[in-house]
Amino acid sequence: MRKVTKIIVHCTATREGQKVTAKDVDAWHKQRGWSGIGYHYLVHLDGTIEEGRPLEQIGAHTKGQNRNSIGVCYVGGLDKNGDPKDTRTEQQQDALLNLITDLKERFPGATVHGHREFSAKACPCFDAKSEYANVGNVRKSPLQSTTMQASGVAIASGAGTAISTVSGLDANAQYIVLVFAGLIVLAGLWIMRERLKKWANGDR
Numbered sequence: 698m699r700k701v702t703k704i705i706v707h708c709t710a711t712r713e714g715q716k717v718t719a720k721d722v723d724a725w726h727k728q729r730g731w732s733g734i735g736y737h738y739l740v741h742l743d744g745t746i747e748e749g750r751p752l753e754q755i756g757a758h759t760k761g762q763n764r765n766s767i768g769v770c771y772v773g774g775l776d777k778n779g780d781p782k783d784t785r786t787e788q789q790q791d792a793l794l795n796l797i798t799d800l801k802e803r804f805p806g807a808t809v810h811g812h813r814e815f816s817a818k819a820c821p822c823f824d825a826k827s828e829y830a831n832v833g834n835v836r837k838s839p840l841q842s843t844t845m846q847a848s849g850v851a852i853a854s855g856a857g858t859a860i861s862t863v864s865g866l867d868a869n870a871q872y873i874v875l876v877f878a879g880l881i882v883l884a885g886l887w888i889m890r891e892r893l894k895k896w897a898n899g900d901r
């Protein structure tokens with residue numbers, strides 16, 4: 698994967714309510730002589746997200762910034778008269794926030810910007826930089842971390858399986874199984890401790 702330092706938000710510069718598919722954008726961008734759709738994600742009016750150019754490929758969306766950025770584009774950006782307007786539907790706002798949150802988790806150092814910070818354009822017709830300035834900056838507690846939750850569940854289910862097996866065995870076998878279950882729990886706790894250390898170092 699290439700190095701990603703910026704997530705740059707765009708609009709398709711199409712009128713409010715007009716549907717646009719990634720295929721349409723692909724055709725427009727090919728007309729400009731590019732290899733195809735320049736954005737990595739297209740966020741539709743109903744909040745569905747369509748993938749454009751694969752993330753590991755350099756996009757074509759912001760002059761001078763493509764190498765280390767991801768291009769995210771929502772459909773819209775113009776009012777009925779063709780003037781710049783933040784036309785994002787509620788679903789698009791939610792989808793953009795979720796997508797940017799995910800990307801910030803995947804590329805923790807990346808900052809979020811609007812196309813207009815790099816070019817004399819209105820795109821994306823809202824202040825993306827300040828709207829998303831704090832996304833992903835609040836660290837999750839260990840109990841909210843998905844990897845920590847997964848270890849907890851694994852330990853509990855390991856111990857549970859062992860205990861339910863024990864009841865059907867004779868005394869010696871029960872003893873052996875219980876020791877074994879104890880070892881699984883200890884191993885689980887050790888793994889959790891290692892993950893906790895990693896978490897403390899800032900990597901989830």
Ligand SMILES: [Zn+2]
Nearest residue numbers: 707708812820
């Ligand atoms: Zn743009």
